[in-house]
Amino acid sequence: MEPSIPRTASLSLRQIIPLYIGSVLGSGILLLPGLTADSAGPASLLAWTLMSILAIPMALSMGYLSVKYPHAGGVSYFVTKAFNKEIGMLVGWFFLLSAIIAVPIIALTGAGYVSSAFGIGDTGRYVITAIILTFAVITNFLGMRLTGKVQMTVVVSTISILILAVAGSMPSIDRTNFLPFMPHGVMSVGHSATLIFWCFLGWEAISHVTEEFENPKRDVIRGTIISSVIISVLYLATAYAVVGTHSYGPGISEISLIFLISNSFGTFGMIIAGVVTLFITTAPAIAYTGAAGRLAYSISKEGYAPKSFSLLHSQFFTPVGGLIFMYLCFIIILLVYMSGVIPLAVLIQIPNTTFILTYFAGCAAGLILLRDNWAGMLVSGISLILTGLIFCFSGEAIVWPLFLFIIWIIFLKYR
Numbered sequence: 001m002e003p004s005i006p007r008t009a010s011l012s013l014r015q016i017i018p019l020y021i022g023s024v025l026g027s028g029i030l031l032l033p034g035l036t037a038d039s040a041g042p043a044s045l046l047a048w049t050l051m052s053i054l055a056i057p058m059a060l061s062m063g064y065l066s067v068k069y070p071h072a073g074g075v076s077y078f079v080t081k082a083f084n085k086e087i088g089m090l091v092g093w094f095f096l097l098s099a100i101i102a103v104p105i106i107a108l109t110g111a112g113y114v115s116s117a118f119g120i121g122d123t124g125r126y127v128i129t130a131i132i133l134t135f136a137v138i139t140n141f142l143g144m145r146l147t148g149k150v151q152m153t154v155v156v157s158t159i160s161i162l163i164l165a166v167a168g169s170m171p172s173i174d175r176t177n178f179l180p181f182m183p184h185g186v187m188s189v190g191h192s193a194t195l196i197f198w199c200f201l202g203w204e205a206i207s208h209v210t211e212e213f214e215n216p217k218r219d220v221i222r223g224t225i226i227s228s229v230i231i232s233v234l235y236l237a238t239a240y241a242v243v244g245t246h247s248y249g250p251g252i253s254e255i256s257l258i259f260l261i262s263n264s265f266g267t268f269g270m271i272i273a274g275v276v277t278l279f280i281t282t283a284p285a286i287a288y289t290g291a292a293g294r295l296a297y298s299i300s301k302e303g304y305a306p307k308s309f310s311l312l313h314s315q316f317f318t319p320v321g322g323l324i325f326m327y328l329c330f331i332i333i334l335l336v337y338m339s340g341v342i343p344l345a346v347l348i349q350i351p352n353t354t355f356i357l358t359y360f361a362g363c364a365a366g367l368i369l370l371r372d373n374w375a376g377m378l379v380s381g382i383s384l385i386l387t388g389l390i391f392c393f394s395g396e397a398i399v400w401p402l403f404l405f406i407i408w409i410i411f412l413k414y415r
Contacts, residue, residue, distance in 0.1 A: 020227035022283030028199035034256025052232035055200035064376035073298035074207035082365035098351035099292035110281025117274030168264030173244030296322030
C-alpha cells in the first residue's frame with residue numbers, strides 16, 4: 001500500500017510505546033483518582049480494575065485496523081473502507097473538531113495545576129497554556145522522528161515521577177482507609193467506571209501515524225499490549241495510593257495527585273507536582289495535534305476540506321497546512337476561555353460525544369474489515385458494545401454531534 005503522506009521517520013517499538021502511552025496517559029490521572037474515590041470510596045478501585053480490562057479490547061480493535069490499513073486518515077479511513085466516503089469523512093471531521101477543543105482543554109488543565117503549584121495566577125496559566133500548544137505544533141511540524149524522541153523523554157519522565165510518588169506514599173497508606181469498602185453502593189462503582197472511560201481514550205490518535213512505524217504488522221499489536229499493561233498499572237497504582245492515604249475529599253479530590261506528591265516529597269512536593277503535570281499534559285497535546293494535522297491533510301486530499309489543509313512542508317514533509325489550521329483553532333479556543341464566555345466545565349463536555357462516536361464508528365468498521373481475523377472481530381464487537389453503552393450517558397453533550405451532523409447534511413447537499 002502506497003503511503004498517504006510521505007514518511008518522515010521509521011519508528012521502532014522502543015519509540016512506539018511512548019507514543020501510545022503519551023496519547024492515553026493524560027490529564028485524567030490528575031483528576032479522576034480523587035474524583036472516583038470521592039464518588040465510590042475504596043470501591044472505586046473495582047471500577048479502575050474493570051475499565052483497565054475493558055480498555056484492552058478497545059485498544060486492540062484500533063491496533064488490528066491500523067495493522068491492516070495504515071493511513072493518515074486513521075479511523076476516518078477505516079470507516080470509508082467499511083462503509084462509504086461520506087460517512088468516513090464525517091467521522092474524520094468529528095475527530096478533527098474534537099481535537100481542536102480537546103488539546104486546549106488538556107493544556108489549560110496542566111497549566112492550571114502548574115500555576116497553582118508555583119502560585120503564578122491566571123496570567124501565568126494562560127502563558128503556560130500557549131507555550132504547551134505552541135510546543136505541540138512545532139514538534140509535529142519538525143517531523144515524526146523528533147516527535148518520537150520528545151515523547152520518549154516526556155513519557156519516561158512522567159512514569160518515573162509517578163512511580164516515585166506512589167512509592168513515597170506507601171509508608172502513609174493505612175488499611176483503615178479501605179473500610180467501609182463500598183460506602184455508596186454498587187451504582188457508585190458503575191458511575192465511576194463511566195468517568196474512568198475518559199482515561200483510556202487516545203488509542204485512535206495513533207492510528208493516524210502507523211505509516212511511520214518501522215514494521216506495523218510486527219509492532220502495532222505488541223506496542224498496544226505493552227502500553228496497555230503499563231498504563232493500567234500506573235492508573236491502578238495511583239488510585240490505590242490515593243485511596244490508601246485518603247488523598248481525597250472536599251477541596252482535595254480534584255487535585256489528589258498533587259496532594260499525594262506534595263505529601264510524598266515534602267517541601268519540594270509542589271515543584272515536583274508542577275513538573276509532572278507539565279509532562280502529563282504535554283504528551284497527549286503532542287499526540288493529538290499530530291494526529292489531527294495528518295487527518296486534516298487526508299480529508300483535504302479527498303476533497304472534503306479546504307485545499308490549504310493538504311499543504312506539505314518541502315523539507316520535513318509534514319502537514320503544515322493542517323497544523324496551521326490546528327494552531328489557529330487552539331488560539332481561538334484559548335481566547336474564548338479567557339473571555340469567560342464558556343467555563344472549562346462546559347468546554348470539557350463538548351468533544352466527549354464526538355470522540356465516543358469516532359470510536360463507535362471505528363469499532364463498527366472493524367466488524368466489517370476484520371472478518372478474516374477472529375480476534376479482531378471479537379475485540380471490535382466488545383468495543384462496539386462498550387462505546388455504545390458509554391454514549392447513552394452523554395446527556396446534553398449530544399447536541400454538539402447533532403449540530404455537526406446537520407451542518408454536514410447541508411454541506412453535502414450544496415457541495
